[in-house]
Amino acid sequence: MIGSRTWRLGECPEQANIVKILGNYLIACAIQSLGEAVSLAEGAGVDSRQFVELLTSTLFPGAVYAGYGSMIAERRYQPAGFTMVLGRKDLHLALDAATDHDTPLPIGQLLHAVFDQAIADGHGAHDWAVVANNNRGDHRRPMTVTAVSTSPDDALAVHRYCDRGRRGAVSRHSGRKAAMTEHFGQHAIRPRT
Template identity: 30%
Template structure:
């Protein structure tokens, strides 16, 4: 019969080794890491001795023990995660996954974006299919319907591992999300749509909201990964429902940004100080994300793109695309969206005037220079 536990002599030797190791000049973290490793192995005597030693280690302060334990826990839950699309949103999201202890496999058409992640320790791939083959989860964060569909076609062309879960956090048509799910399923994998809200600040600070479309079990599965990038993960229903929620939300966002920009512009022209008026709005019934977190007037909200020449953030081109998608699904569902349609037309005009690469809050800059004729 195979011996399950070590002899007393072996246990004694290990006991002596542990104490000898602790008495050396190794750093606190390394010594504690050894003990935590010994705790995890399936040898009862060694595990108990390691626990006993930790309890006796009065020289270890609580902060040091906590830091090491968190690190070990993070490594224990580490996954191989593929990330495709490392732009303004995808880059920070991927970084937060690495901070969560996961091993990242990345791809981006921009060598510069991929290089930034490589510098943080990620593995860069030239082919998405190779990336998928090394990943437990694959997250895509891409600009539009066509790029998402093409990426999944190429990535799954030769089949995928049956245990790989694909998560699309792009903002696309719900019908396209459903088609991608069928494609991935036919190739042997699993897929959920999980678009996000919260903008670049949410991506950087890991406070995004995820809207997940898929089965209950798939939702519970991907939630374990998404929590490293967001603070709220909501199950919206079946495939495509995450995208439906996102498009409705972004339609409201576009409408509200135009409304805030109009109100701020009018208040300033009437002689009100923009900061004073903003404070009034944000403590009154007009309060919203566009006024409080993302105010479009330079000098009002320090972290908003308005203070950086409207660079970065959520581009006018993308909000125009999302409003177009919202208009499309409104038409197909025979739903009137008069304000949404008007917002779409305004942003189309803004894009045609050369503001496409600017943050969508640049609508204020556009209105500021306009007059009623």
């Protein structure tokens, strides 16, 4: 149960499971976008705490943006409310469900690479908001991200948070697949296939 009300979403228990997984998927997306926005704000000389307070008082009120926004602004990732390892597990479940239902999750592919990098960097026991550090100064990690769509008409929107002067490379493949690859730095990690 997410709140104080019971929601009937279907007859099968699996439907409740997917709703919980998708809730966590959306939280992961919010954390990543908050991390990107806070990183850019800091880079432009804006106080991150005031920036998050402005956002959560106006455009984005609510527990996810307020709670994770303040953690990101303060770089406070311990004690963990939800660890990177648990976040990656739920992300894998969302990506597996997407595959089962033939539904592309291009942002999920990006998050998979970001989460794997954070865990490889030793942050598996930290709160999953620690992914915000991937966008900050010396913590920026080089990576290659590939997102695949099953429809040639799909537009893939992958946020570019690379160093100044670097650009992503976009390529179209024959058939029904379109791919976008972002190059960040000299090394690459590959997302789940």
